[in-house]
Amino acid sequence: MSLSSLSTLNSQLSNCVLCGTCRSVCPTFGVINREPASARGKVSLCSAFLNKEITLSERFIKHINECVLCAACEENCPNDVPVIDIILAARQEIFKKGKTDFSRIAVSKFFGSEKIGRNALKVASKIQNIFFKQVPEESGLHRRFPLPFVHGKRLAPRLAEKFFLEDRRQKTEVRSKKDKSQPRIGFFAGCLINYIYPNIGEASLNVLEKAGAFVVVPLDQSCCGMPAIGIGDIEGAKRLALKNLEAFEKYELEYIATACATCGDGLKKRFKELLADEGEDLQKRVENFSSKVRDITELLVNDLGIRQSPVSGLRSPVSIVTYHDPCHLSRGQGIKDEPRKLIEMSGHNFKEMKNPCKCCGMGGSFNITNYEFSMEINRKKALDIKSTGADIAATTCPGCIMQIKDGLHQLGVKAKVVHVVELITLNN
Ligand code: SF4
Ligand code: SF4
Structure with a gap:
C-alpha cells in the first residue's frame, strides 16, 4: 500500500x-x-x-x-x-x-537537503560558540541570547566538529578488510548521528567489527525521509528514498544496520509504502532493500548471534543502567528484548524504569515547534528515570537521547544518557 x-x-x-x-x-x-x-x-x-x-x-x-x-x-x-x-x-x-508551518518545513528541508542543509550545519558547527555557551559538566549548550526556535531553557545538542559521513570520507568508505566469510553490512547513519552524535556511529562500527562483520558506510546516503513524511511532503521523501536505494545498491550487502530507531522504522516500513506505485521493478528493489534493514541491537543479538559483549573488560565502576524504549523501536519494529540483552551483556546492573515504552515527547519536529508541550511530556519520563536511581539511561534512538538529556538536565538529574551500543564499547 x-x-x-x-x-x-x-x-x-x-x-x-x-x-x-x-x-x-x-x-x-x-x-x-x-x-x-x-x-x-x-x-x-x-x-x-x-x-x-x-x-x-x-x-x-x-x-x-x-x-x-x-x-x-x-x-x-x-x-x-x-x-x-x-x-x-x-x-x-x-x-x-x-x-504547513515554515518551521516544520525548515527542519525537514534542512535534513533532507544534502547541499543546503549540510553546508548550513557545517557553518553552524563552526560558529555555535558565538550563539551558545557550554553548560558545565554537560554535553549540551544553552543559548547566550534569544534565538528563533531555541527556548531559553533548552539544553541544545552541540553540533559535531566533524560530521560522521565527512569523517568517513577522509578515512575510507569501506571500513574493514574484505573477507568472504564475514557478513557484509552497510551502515545507515541518519541525520542525528551524522551531524550531532558521530560517537554513536563510531561505536556502532566498532561493535559490528568486533562481532566479525565487514562494514561499509555508503557516503552518498541521505536523510531517511521520516522528517519529510512527518510533515506530509511525500515527493520530498520519495526523492530521499531513491537516493538511499541507489547509495546502498552499489554494494552487495546482507544487512543494512542503523542505530536510529526512527530511521529503522522508516527504512523498513515507510520506504516500501512511499514507492509502492512506482512500478514493479522499483518495488522489487525496495523490497530487497527493506528486507535487509536491521536495528543494530536486533542485528547483533539475532542475526550475528553475539552472546557476550564483544569487547573485553567493563567500564569501571559498574553502573546501574535503565532503558527507555523508543516508540519507533518498541511499537514500530516490535524490538524490546534485544537492547536489554545487550545491556545485560555489558555487565552493568539493569534496572527497569516505570513505563519504559511511554513516549519521551520528542516526536521529530514536534520538539522544535511545540517545545514546552514536548518537555511537559518528557517530564514524566525524566521522573521515571530519576526514580530508578540509575547512573546511566540507555536507549536506541538519537532523538530520544537528545530529548532525555534535556529533560534530566532540567530536573537536575546527573545520569548519563547513552546509546546501548556505547555501553558495549565504552572500554574499547
Ligand atoms: S476511540 Fe480511540 S481506541 Fe476507541 S476505536 Fe476510536 S481510535 Fe480506537
Ligand atoms: S500522541 Fe496520541 S494521538 Fe498521537 S500517536 Fe501518540 S497516542 Fe496517538
Whole structure:
C-alpha cells in the first residue's frame, strides 16, 4: 500500500467507535486533557474534514500537529484504527495546500537537503560558540541570547566538529578488510548521528567489527525521509528514498544496520509504502532493500548471534543502567528484548524504569515547534528515570537521547544518557 491519502482511509475512519481507550495512553492528551489532543479527537476531526463539515483551518492544523506519532493509540485500539496513517494523510492535505508551518518545513528541508542543509550545519558547527555557551559538566549548550526556535531553557545538542559521513570520507568508505566469510553490512547513519552524535556511529562500527562483520558506510546516503513524511511532503521523501536505494545498491550487502530507531522504522516500513506505485521493478528493489534493514541491537543479538559483549573488560565502576524504549523501536519494529540483552551483556546492573515504552515527547519536529508541550511530556519520563536511581539511561534512538538529556538536565538529574551500543564499547 502506498502512503495513503485521507480519502482512501475513509472506511477506516468510520471504524472508530469512540470508545476512548486511546485517551488513557495518549501522551498529548495526558498533558492538555482536551479531546482534539487524543487520537479519537483527531480521527473525528479528519472525518468531519472529509465530510466537508470543517475546513483546513488554523485550529484543525494545530490539532493535527499536536501528535508525537508515538502509536500508543494504535497499539491499544480495539478496532485497529490506523491513527498514524490518518494523521500523516491529514498532514499531506495540509502540505499540499501550502499550509504547513515554515518551521516544520525548515527542519525537514534542512535534513533532507544534502547541499543546503549540510553546508548550513557545517557553518553552524563552526560558529555555535558565538550563539551558545557550554553548560558545565554537560554535553549540551544553552543559548547566550534569544534565538528563533531555541527556548531559553533548552539544553541544545552541540553540533559535531566533524560530521560522521565527512569523517568517513577522509578515512575510507569501506571500513574493514574484505573477507568472504564475514557478513557484509552497510551502515545507515541518519541525520542525528551524522551531524550531532558521530560517537554513536563510531561505536556502532566498532561493535559490528568486533562481532566479525565487514562494514561499509555508503557516503552518498541521505536523510531517511521520516522528517519529510512527518510533515506530509511525500515527493520530498520519495526523492530521499531513491537516493538511499541507489547509495546502498552499489554494494552487495546482507544487512543494512542503523542505530536510529526512527530511521529503522522508516527504512523498513515507510520506504516500501512511499514507492509502492512506482512500478514493479522499483518495488522489487525496495523490497530487497527493506528486507535487509536491521536495528543494530536486533542485528547483533539475532542475526550475528553475539552472546557476550564483544569487547573485553567493563567500564569501571559498574553502573546501574535503565532503558527507555523508543516508540519507533518498541511499537514500530516490535524490538524490546534485544537492547536489554545487550545491556545485560555489558555487565552493568539493569534496572527497569516505570513505563519504559511511554513516549519521551520528542516526536521529530514536534520538539522544535511545540517545545514546552514536548518537555511537559518528557517530564514524566525524566521522573521515571530519576526514580530508578540509575547512573546511566540507555536507549536506541538519537532523538530520544537528545530529548532525555534535556529533560534530566532540567530536573537536575546527573545520569548519563547513552546509546546501548556505547555501553558495549565504552572500554574499547
Ligand atoms: S481506541 Fe480506537 S476505536 Fe476507541 S476511540 Fe480511540 S481510535 Fe476510536
Ligand atoms: S500517536 Fe501518540 S500522541 Fe498521537 S494521538 Fe496517538 S497516542 Fe496520541
